[in-house]
Amino acid sequence: MNDQLSAYIKRYTDLEAAVRILIARKGNSLCSQCSCICCDAVMCVEAIKSPFLKLIHQQTEEYDTEKGFLTTTGCALKKGRPSVCYEYFCDDHFYNQPDELHADVLKIIGSLLYHAIQGADGETSIDDIQTLEELDRADFQTLEKNLNESFQALEIIRAFYRDGKMIADSQRFLKTIRIPEEFQ
Ligand code: SF4
Numbered sequence: 420m421n422d423q424l425s426a427y428i429k430r431y432t433d434l435e436a437a438v439r440i441l442i443a444r445k446g447n448s449l450c451s452q453c454s455c456i457c458c459d460a461v462m463c464v465e466a467i468k469s470p471f472l473k474l475i476h477q478q479t480e481e482y483d484t485e486k487g488f489l490t491t492t493g494c495a496l497k498k499g500r501p502s503v504c505y506e507y508f509c510d511d512h513f514y515n516q517p518d519e520l521h522a523d524v525l526k527i528i529g530s531l532l533y534h535a536i537q538g539a540d541g542e543t544s545i546d547d548i549q550t551l552e553e554l555d556r557a558d559f560q561t562l563e564k565n566l567n568e569s570f571q572a573l574e575i576i577r578a579f580y581r582d583g584k585m586i587a588d589s590q591r592f593l594k595t596i597r598i599p600e601e602f603q
């Protein structure tokens with residue numbers, strides 16, 4: 420693994436940990452009380468097909484062909500989950516938000532990891548790269564730019580949750596982090 424990949428993985432892992440904290444925030448996550456968990460082994464398999472995610476989680480041996488990484492206590496992956504696992508919030512999550520801006524911010528939280536992994540090789544995201552050799556040759560200039568934008572959005576969201584306000588420029592910036600509708 421080259422230094423650029425190593426540095427990118429470290430910062431991406433920090434971003435994933437920060438996203439998890441925001442999602443677990445009171446009022447944002449209903450999943451821990453859910454009786455109809457929407458995890459699916461079809462999504463889990465992404466975490467063992469992707470060399471990038473495998474380098475992060477290093478838990479491939481815990482994958483079960485029927486249940487994926489889902490256990491009786493939730494997902495076994497502490498990090499390196501496919502970004503799609505952070506993207507989906509069922510409608511109940513949005514009913515629970517106090518207003519439209521909070522609902523929009525929740526969607527952006529779900530887009531932070533997606534945004535950070537785009538542009539590894541043209542339109543290919545880094546989690547879709549299939550070999551370690553190709554990973555080392557990824558476009559780290561673009562990846563770092565996107566990762567930095569996700570961190571910038573993260574800081575805006577943290578400030579919003581702290582102060583309850585967001586200026587128009589910040590709202591405009593967050594709109595650039597969204598997952599394109601055709602992929603939702
Ligand atoms: S997103 Fe909704 S349906 Fe899926 S696990 Fe969370 S609460 Fe349950």
Ligand code: SF4
Nearest residue numbers: 458463488489494504
């Ligand atoms: S959160 Fe974990 S168990 Fe759920 S779909 Fe993602 S990898 Fe699988």
